[in-house]
Amino acid sequence: MKPASFDYYSPASADEAVALLQKFEDDGVDAKIVAGGQSLMPMLAMRVARPEALIDLRRAVGLDHIGENNGVIAVGAMASKSAAEESPLIRAKQPLFHAATRLVGHRQIRNRGSVGGSFAHADPASEYPAVALVLGMEMKVLGPSGPRLIPADEFFVTYMTTSMESTEILTEVRMPALPAGTGWAIQEFARRNGDLALAGVALTLPVAGGKCGDVRIAAFGVNATAVRLTIAEEALRGQPADQTSFARAAAAGAQALEEPMTCLHASAEYRRHLVQTLTARCLAEAAGRSGH
Amino acid sequence: MTKKHTVRVDVNGTTYEREVEPRLTLADFLRHELHLGGTHVGCEHGICGACTILIDGRSARSCLTLAVQADGAQITTVEGLRNRETGHLHPIQQAFVDAHGQQCGFCTPGFLMTTLELLEHNPSPSEEEIRSSASKAHRW
Numbered sequence: 001m002k003p004a005s006f007d008y009y010s011p012a013s014a015d016e017a018v019a020l021l022q023k024f025e026d027d028g029v030d031a032k033i034v035a036g037g038q039s040l041m042p043m044l045a046m047r048v049a050r051p052e053a054l055i056d057l058r059r060a061v062g063l064d065h066i067g068e069n070n071g072v073i074a075v076g077a078m079a080s081k082s083a084a085e086e087s088p089l090i091r092a093k094q095p096l097f098h099a100a101t102r103l104v105g106h107r108q109i110r111n112r113g114s115v116g117g118s119f120a121h122a123d124p125a126s127e128y129p130a131v132a133l134v135l136g137m138e139m140k141v142l143g144p145s146g147p148r149l150i151p152a153d154e155f156f157v158t159y160m161t162t163s164m165e166s167t168e169i170l171t172e173v174r175m176p177a178l179p180a181g182t183g184w185a186i187q188e189f190a191r192r193n194g195d196l197a198l199a200g201v202a203l204t205l206p207v208a209g210g211k212c213g214d215v216r217i218a219a220f221g222v223n224a225t226a227v228r229l230t231i232a233e234e235a236l237r238g239q240p241a242d243q244t245s246f247a248r249a250a251a252a253g254a255q256a257l258e259e260p261m262t263c264l265h266a267s268a269e270y271r272r273h274l275v276q277t278l279t280a281r282c283l284a285e286a287a288g289r290s291g292h
Numbered sequence: 293m294t295k296k297h298t299v300r301v302d303v304n305g306t307t308y309e310r311e312v313e314p315r316l317t318l319a320d321f322l323r324h325e326l327h328l329g330g331t332h333v334g335c336e337h338g339i340c341g342a343c344t345i346l347i348d349g350r351s352a353r354s355c356l357t358l359a360v361q362a363d364g365a366q367i368t369t370v371e372g373l374r375n376r377e378t379g380h381l382h383p384i385q386q387a388f389v390d391a392h393g394q395q396c397g398f399c400t401p402g403f404l405m406t407t408l409e410l411l412e413h414n415p416s417p418s419e420e421e422i423r424s425s426a427s428k429a430h431r432w
Binding site: 004008036042056058082111 | 294295313314315320336344350351352354356357360361
């Protein structure tokens with residue numbers, strides 16, 4: 001349980017980090033970025049990951065901001081999850097992201113773990129990718145030719161894989177503030193507090209005149225990436241925001257899932273069942289928060 | 293041979309400087325380089341919590357941090373709890389003794405450091421807050 005040898009770099013800026021990535025790419029050196037390290041360190045310890053060079057972003061300035069500009073909340077990739085959890089801005093304006101943050105690991109992990117790390121790591125059981133799909137978040141990445149924005153639905157490709165190039169780093173994630181009249185919920189099922197979820201659901205539910213608006217639902221821990229439950233979303237649009245609609249939509253959404261993952265702790269069938277139950281519970285919880 | 297890096301840290305009020313390999317975890321740095329054996333190592337991948345210390349006042353798994361990442365940090369370990377002048381146990385340590393809170397004792401250093409951070413931020417936590425902060429694999 002000790003990492004294999006690697007060289008260590010701690011550049012002073014994101015630009016320097018990108019230049020290092022480019023140099024290692026040219027030289028054929030296997031380099032890896034470390035942010036908070038709370039997912040990478042276990043992989044190094046178990047030698048699932050054996051990079052030749054580790055590039056630590058901890059000294060790179062200007063990557064840990066949390067702020068708002070024109071209704072868009074921007075979180076620097078190196079802001080810690082505890083900083084996001086304790087941010088009055090995020091708590092007030094984007095409660096779904098706030099609630100998701102509190103579900104990540106334990107306090108000790110959130111103190112060290114970065115917000116950006118969970119996006120770049122792209123674990124299918126992670127809460128943030130599902131929230132990113134629900135909120136239509138954007139990822140700001142920096143590469144040798146400059147910055148670009150990647151929408152969430154183009155960012156997560158498959159297990160532990162994003163659409164970032166090998167010479168790009170994630171510098172910021174952006175999300176809209178939650179509109180008034182929109183309910184939200186995130187629930188997951190894990191064996192123990194702080195474990196990765198066997199399955200989870202995040203959603204936003206706008207309600208007007210007692211009817212569901214443009215509902216967005218995503219499940220995590222089920223397929224290779226977080227997935228939108230579009231069948232459930234369509235089943236709800238224009239329907240009364242009541243238990244009957246919620247139960248029908250949850251069943252349809254779970255049924256339409258691609259074959260879920262199977263592991264020692266949960267069969268595909270069990271995960272599908274969890275998605276149905278959690279979707280129905282989240283819809284009821286969100287309806288209570290929609291202000292109608 | 294990988295290039296060694298200088299790590300300068302403040303641990304329990306004393307400054308230490310060592311040259312270490314990048315792959316050395318902070319837990320092993322404390323135990324093997326500084327000979328502070330109070331921080332215990334259990335699972336070595338962040339689950340069990342025995343190695344919990346405070347880095348700049350925040351609880352952290354010392355097995356999930358490299359020593360090189362702690363360069364410049366202020367660290368508190370279980371050795372820093374006892375009052376150096378009087379020799380008395382920290383009130384949290386004394387409370388664990390009084391309530392027989394050790395069980396086998398191996399993870400106790402992690403529990404003490406976790407409790408220290410919890411009470412500094414929240415002097416009278418609810419049972420639910422205590423349970424969610426504890427987060428150790430083999431208890432509660």
